[in-house]
Amino acid sequence: MTSIEIGLWSFPVLILLIFLRVPIGAAMLACGVVGTYLVVDRWTPILSQLKSVIWATNVNYSLSIIPLFLLMGQFAARGGMSQSLFNAAAAFLGHRKGGVAMAAVGACAGFGSICGSSLATAATMAQVALPELRRHGYAGGLATATLAAGGTLGILIPPSVVLVIYAILAEQNIAKLFLAAFVPGIIAAISYFVVIAIYVRLKPESAGQAPRVPWRERIPAIIAVWPVALIFFLVVGGIYLGWFTPTQAAAVGAAGAGLVAWKNGGLDRRSLLACFKETAVSTGMIFFIVLGATVFNSFLAFSRLPQVGAEWVTAQGFSPMTVLIIILTLYIIFGCIMDSLSMIVLTIPIFFPIVTAMDFGMSPEHFAIWFGILVLMVAEIGMITPPVGLNLFIISAMSREVPIRDTYRGIVPFVSADLLRIIILTAFPIISTFLI
Amino acid sequence: ADVVLKLHHFLPPQATIPSKVLTPWAEKIKADSGGRIEVEIYPSMQLGGKPGELVDQAKDGVVDMIWTLVGYTPGRFPKSEAFELPFMVTTAEATSVAFYDYYQKHLQDEFKDFHVLSVHTHGPGLLHTIASKPIKSLDDMKGLKLRGTSKVVNQMLEAMGAAAVGMPVTTVPESLSKSVIDGTVVPWEVTPSIKIAELAPNHTQFSGKTGLYTAAFIFAMNKDSYEALPDDLKKVIDNNSGKELARKFGMVMDQGDVNGKAIADKAGNTTITLDAAETEKWKALGEKVTKNWIAEMDGKGLNGSGLYKDAVDLIQQNTK
Amino acid sequence: MTTQTSSGFDRLEFIISRLSVALVAFSGLCLVAACLLTGLSIIGSVTLRPIPGEIELVEVLCGLAVFGFLPFCQLKRGHVGVDLVMSAFGPKAMNMTQLIGDIIIALLFSLLAWRHGVGLLDKFENGETTQLLLLPIWWGYAIAMALLAVNVIVCLFVVAADIRDIRRKKTIVAAMGAH
Numbered sequence: 044m045t046s047i048e049i050g051l052w053s054f055p056v057l058i059l060l061i062f063l064r065v066p067i068g069a070a071m072l073a074c075g076v077v078g079t080y081l082v083v084d085r086w087t088p089i090l091s092q093l094k095s096v097i098w099a100t101n102v103n104y105s106l107s108i109i110p111l112f113l114l115m116g117q118f119a120a121r122g123g124m125s126q127s128l129f130n131a132a133a134a135f136l137g138h139r140k141g142g143v144a145m146a147a148v149g150a151c152a153g154f155g156s157i158c159g160s161s162l163a164t165a166a167t168m169a170q171v172a173l174p175e176l177r178r179h180g181y182a183g184g185l186a187t188a189t190l191a192a193g194g195t196l197g198i199l200i201p202p203s204v205v206l207v208i209y210a211i212l213a214e215q216n217i218a219k220l221f222l223a224a225f226v227p228g229i230i231a232a233i234s235y236f237v238v239i240a241i242y243v244r245l246k247p248e249s250a251g252q253a254p255r256v257p258w259r260e261r262i263p264a265i266i267a268v269w270p271v272a273l274i275f276f277l278v279v280g281g282i283y284l285g286w287f288t289p290t291q292a293a294a295v296g297a298a299g300a301g302l303v304a305w306k307n308g309g310l311d312r313r314s315l316l317a318c319f320k321e322t323a324v325s326t327g328m329i330f331f332i333v334l335g336a337t338v339f340n341s342f343l344a345f346s347r348l349p350q351v352g353a354e355w356v357t358a359q360g361f362s363p364m365t366v367l368i369i370i371l372t373l374y375i376i377f378g379c380i381m382d383s384l385s386m387i388v389l390t391i392p393i394f395f396p397i398v399t400a401m402d403f404g405m406s407p408e409h410f411a412i413w414f415g416i417l418v419l420m421v422a423e424i425g426m427i428t429p430p431v432g433l434n435l436f437i438i439s440a441m442s443r444e445v446p447i448r449d450t451y452r453g454i455v456p457f458v459s460a461d462l463l464r465i466i467i468l469t470a471f472p473i474i475s476t477f478l479i
Numbered sequence: 480a481d482v483v484l485k486l487h488h489f490l491p492p493q494a495t496i497p498s499k500v501l502t503p504w505a506e507k508i509k510a511d512s513g514g515r516i517e518v519e520i521y522p523s524m525q526l527g528g529k530p531g532e533l534v535d536q537a538k539d540g541v542v543d544m545i546w547t548l549v550g551y552t553p554g555r556f557p558k559s560e561a562f563e564l565p566f567m568v569t570t571a572e573a574t575s576v577a578f579y580d581y582y583q584k585h586l587q588d589e590f591k592d593f594h595v596l597s598v599h600t601h602g603p604g605l606l607h608t609i610a611s612k613p614i615k616s617l618d619d620m621k622g623l624k625l626r627g628t629s630k631v632v633n634q635m636l637e638a639m640g641a642a643a644v645g646m647p648v649t650t651v652p653e654s655l656s657k658s659v660i661d662g663t664v665v666p667w668e669v670t671p672s673i674k675i676a677e678l679a680p681n682h683t684q685f686s687g688k689t690g691l692y693t694a695a696f697i698f699a700m701n702k703d704s705y706e707a708l709p710d711d712l713k714k715v716i717d718n719n720s721g722k723e724l725a726r727k728f729g730m731v732m733d734q735g736d737v738n739g740k741a742i743a744d745k746a747g748n749t750t751i752t753l754d755a756a757e758t759e760k761w762k763a764l765g766e767k768v769t770k771n772w773i774a775e776m777d778g779k780g781l782n783g784s785g786l787y788k789d790a791v792d793l794i795q796q797n798t799k
Numbered sequence: 800m801t802t803q804t805s806s807g808f809d810r811l812e813f814i815i816s817r818l819s820v821a822l823v824a825f826s827g828l829c830l831v832a833a834c835l836l837t838g839l840s841i842i843g844s845v846t847l848r849p850i851p852g853e854i855e856l857v858e859v860l861c862g863l864a865v866f867g868f869l870p871f872c873q874l875k876r877g878h879v880g881v882d883l884v885m886s887a888f889g890p891k892a893m894n895m896t897q898l899i900g901d902i903i904i905a906l907l908f909s910l911l912a913w914r915h916g917v918g919l920l921d922k923f924e925n926g927e928t929t930q931l932l933l934l935p936i937w938w939g940y941a942i943a944m945a946l947l948a949v950n951v952i953v954c955l956f957v958v959a960a961d962i963r964d965i966r967r968k969k970t971i972v973a974a975m976g977a978h
């Protein structure tokens with residue numbers, strides 16, 4: 044077998060392993076180890092690489108941001124910030140048709156601005172908002188779907204762990220990517236409002252209404268979210284204004300969220316340990332995926348497949364837009380069965396060189412940022428597309444009385460809104476790049 | 480081709496050394512061997528790892544050849560650090576040739592894990608600072624946050640009153656634009672690739688023949704990969720390595736310095752040349768760093784003063 | 800967890816779980832230390848000077864935290880796989896594939912630990928240090944080695960626990976990490 048053929052064969056093998064439920068990091072690592080051996084026909088190179096790869100992956104200043112962001116999200120969840128966000132959003136929106144669900148989305152957006160993770164946002168907000176939604180007579184499927192979709196705002200609105208990984212893989216500036224993600228993230232939140240508004244008008248029986256909250260109660264409710272505003276300003280503002288490097292900002296944010304949680308009495312020794320445990324599971328999983336991807340990608344480079352593949356695509360003379368649309372469609376299909384992070388670490392090293400070699404009529408940096416935002420959006424749909432959508436799973440796990448079928452049905456309008464948004468962002472790159 | 484050799488390095492392919500030395504070198508090897516050797520170049524750490532891991536990749540045979548900065552693995556090649564001491568470097572060409580001589584005399588043991596193709600240095604490194612922090616005298620160094628490039632350079636910056644900050648070169652432009660750091664040291668050759676003319680428009684250089692510092696580079700091959708070649712192909716590699724290759728690296732670096740300086744001048748940047756009296760103050764502080772280094776080498780049983788003296792003499796001999 | 804009827808395996812489970820949680824606490828404190836260090840360095844940066852070697856210290860603290868998180872992550876079956884195909888074959892197939900996945904993870908981490916150990920010897924011999932503080936790299940490698948060794952033990956234990964659960968016809972539950 045030529046090395047190109049070995050490179051090509053690695054994909055069916057990888058997919059087979061993934062279907063056999065081998066964790067994705069392990070599957071990529073195993074394929075990378077065996078693949079490198081087959082390509083170079085000696086064990087030395089891969090054995091030598093393994094001497095330093097786990098140290099180099101874990102001890103890496105750019106990646107240090109990830110456990111810090113995850114810890115920040117945990118502190119924010121314990122610090123009562125999710126509750127105050129929901130209260131504030133509900134004070135303004137609750138009395139409208141579908142208003143409690145809109146408030147849940149608004150609170151998700153707010154929480155997303157200080158949490159880098161989609162699942163953590165979904166799970167945290169669900170704890171607060173699910174009981175409220177049910178209390179106000181919202182149908183089970185609408186309630187769970189709203190929170191699953193709202194959870195994706197955790198990653199669409201900066202800070203965002205997936206964007207950090209993209210920035211590292213594509214060697215782009217994290218601060219600029221965060222800034223670029225801001226407007227598309229807000230559009231996502233607004234589109235979810237619209238989905239809910241239409242949904243409750245078509246099916247009025249699926250939602251109840253909360254009483255109108257007078258202004259003298261709205262003001263304190265909005266003031267109560269100051270810690271969120273402060274942390275968001277410190278983290279995202281601090282990165283953008285150049286006060287901090289992204290990793291410093293994550294450390295400052297984690298410290299700030301920790302202080303707020305401690306001050307609000309939500310951080311005794313026991314809950315501190317609980318925060319660490321949650322962070323441990325997520326961090327361990329992410330770093331193992333990154334480790335597996337590192338070895339797998341270096342195997343692909345040894346096989347020369349990405350290079351030959353890029354040359355082949357270029358030689359076909361497809362228009363850049365065609366290639367882009369094919370890639371985005373592939374992501375949406377993969378996203379039905381894979382999680383967003385694995386998908387990105389697996390594919391960016393292959394797709395990014397192909398598309399950067401093409402002319403989309405903009406500077407390389409603008410293109411890289413636009414492409415990053417598009418990839419983020421399509422990858423994030425994967426969190427809420429059946430059959431495998433981690434947000435759907437976690438919300439279902441938290442609301443056992445709602446059958447997963449109802450959640451699957453309820454998510455359809457949200458996924459449609461996502462698809463529409465991706466079409467708009469693809470057609471108008473300026474939405475993603477004008478702040479840069 | 481009978482033999483395919485993988486050459487791995489950390490720079491993008493369009494940078495000076497890859498485009499002006501490594502690629503032509505690979506082509507020459509191919510031509511001289513009648514197409515029997517193919518050198519495949521993998522830029523930008525494509526085959527994985529951080530730049531600091533390149534030396535191990537060559538040692539262990541992950542790849543066949545590497546080109547890298549010796550300073551990426553501090554502590555590992557202590558005798559090479561002599562060339563990074565303050566106020567040693569003259570031109571890149573002369574210093575590179577001198578470094579090759581020094582390698583032959585002193586570094587055979589330090590580089591025993593590799594088949595060394597060549598070694599070299601870059602031209603005189605200097606200080607580049609943001610618009611609000613020009614360095615016109617030693618006093619201006621106090622409290623500046625400056626990025627250093629190696630262990631010895633960091634020690635030198637600290638000795639001169641600045642706070643040395645360690646960060647990868649790729650993050651320098653962003654850090655400068657946000658004043659996370661006040662400046663960096665690099666030779667002119669590197670300045671265009673990290674937008675120094677735009678972001679750090681003050682440049683401080685020194686009077687006299689020697690520049691502030693330089694960095695040592697190694698271009699090396701895995702020993703087994705070399706030994707596995709038939710004699711006639713070994714000869715092709717041998718004919719294209721050694722002192723003349725060191726000179727070529729140096730010449731290209733000098734030319735790169737000229738280009739980098741021209742870009743800064745065209746952008747209307749200020750280049751401050753400290754006068755002889757002021758330069759002497761800096762040299763006095765530099766000597767402290769040198770003394771410490773000599774003591775450190777002596778502590779390792781490596782005859783620090785002998786090494787230092789040889790390095791100085793070789794550079795002077797090779798400088799016209 | 801230990802009861803009057805506790806078997807040797809239950810006692811082992813207790814020890815393993817206490818050990819993993821202890822490492823989680825260690826790692827969490829590493830992260831807190833990284834936050835404090837960063838905060839002090841930022842304060843220093845606007846007043847006097849940043850803390851020397853802030854970046855290399857923060858990355859080592861965060862990196863060691865990751866090493867310390869790995870055993871707990873595996874104990875909770877945190878390295879999740881894609882359930883799409885196998886869930887259709889029912890809980891028995893899910894349990895068997897969980898076991899296969901955990902065996903592969905145990906093999907891979909054993910391989911990584913072995914190679915990391917060789918890397919540790921390399922770093923010990925070649926005297927490599929960090930850039931600014933000149934701390935020997937092998938110190939960090941050695942701590943990581945200890946954490947990786949615990950991880951391998953936990954991985955092997957998880958394989959044994961899978962086999963026990965399959966024998967008892969219990970469904971193995973995987974944790975869900977957030978990202």
Ligand code: NA
Pocket residue numbers: 154155156157158159160196197198199200201202203
């Ligand atoms: Na977010």
Ligand code: NA
Pocket residue numbers: 378379380381424425426427428429430431432433
């Ligand atoms: Na999905």
